[in-house]
Amino acid sequence: MATKQWADGPWELIETPSKSLDVANEHPAVYIANEMAFAHNAMLRGINSIYRQAPNVHETQDITDFLFFVKSWAGWVSHHHVLEEEQMFPGFEKIIGKDGFLEGNVDQHHAFQPALKKLLAYGSDIKPEQYDAAVLLAIVEELGPALRQHLSDEIPSLLSMQPYDGPALLEVYKECEAEAGKQDKHVVPPMVLGLRDVTFQGGNNWPAMPPLSEWFVHYLFARRHSGSWRFLPCDTWGKPRPLPFA
Incomplete structure (x- = not known):
């Protein structure tokens, strides 16, 4: 894998706070930031996987599966940011007592939203025979x-x-986490588990899940769109693997 491009670029992954902060700091804001960093790195591995593989997908079935992956990733990222704007950030600001405390982060959503919508539309609407890697790459860039x-x-x-x-902030975060868990179990869990890397920065167990969850995702939920999960950078257990079309 060292000689092939992988999903840790071209857009660089983010260092998780637990690597640079005092690990004894157990304030829930640190936990929330850490969890969010893992989620954000999963998103970055997704966009990197799309970018690395797009030029090398040529067969009709491969294109069909790849476009579903593109659509699923863009839909998940979009849902994440809508949930932040509508529920998570207002919840945090109510506890903090400062309207607009996270306004700068919301403003950044608006900066990339048009391109994200383009990508979601491309993955949703383009037929395999219309697929043009150059167009897709331009949207991703x-x-x-x-x-x-x-x-x-x-x-x-x-x-x-x-x-x-801290406890009130954590309650808001957990409510949003539960809301995010309501997404299509045949799409989001298989994709997200394959976008994490349990070896990253010395190892991690993100996301924390009940026993046997990975087994259920792998053998039950992932089967419906298994062709699309070929493009993921890790297996269901979060172990890195070569990108097949890189």
């Missing part, structure tokens, strides 16, 4: 820089919540 900047900048914003009511 438009999206990537602003998205990467936002995903990085949001982490210190979340860490800046440490002076405030």
Whole structure:
């Protein structure tokens, strides 16, 4: 794998706060920032996987599966940011007592939203015979820089919540986490588990799940769209593997 391009570029992954902060700091804002960093890195591995593989997908079935992956990734990222704007950030600001505390992060959403919508539409509407890697790459290149900047900048914003009511902040986060868990189980869990890397920065167990969850995802939920999950950079257990079309 060392000689092949992988999903850790061209848009660089984010260092998780637990690598640079005092690990004894257990304020919930640190936990929230850490969890969000793992989620953001999953998003970056997704856009990198799309970018690395797009030029080398040629057969009709491969294109069909790849476009579903593109659509699924863009839909998941879009849902994540809508949930932040409508539920998570207002919930945090209510506890903090400052309207607009996270306004800068919301403004960044608007910077990449048009390109994200283009990508979602491309994955949803383009027929295999219309597939043009150059068009797809242009959309991703438009999206990537602003998205990467936002995903990085949001982490210190979340860490800046440490002076405030930690348990209340955590309750908001957990409610949003539960809401995110309502997405299509045949799409989001298989994709997200394959976008994490349990070996990243010395190892991690993100996301925390009940026992046997990975088994259920792998053998039950992932089967419906298994062709699309070929393009993921890791297996269901979060172990890195070569990108087949890189």
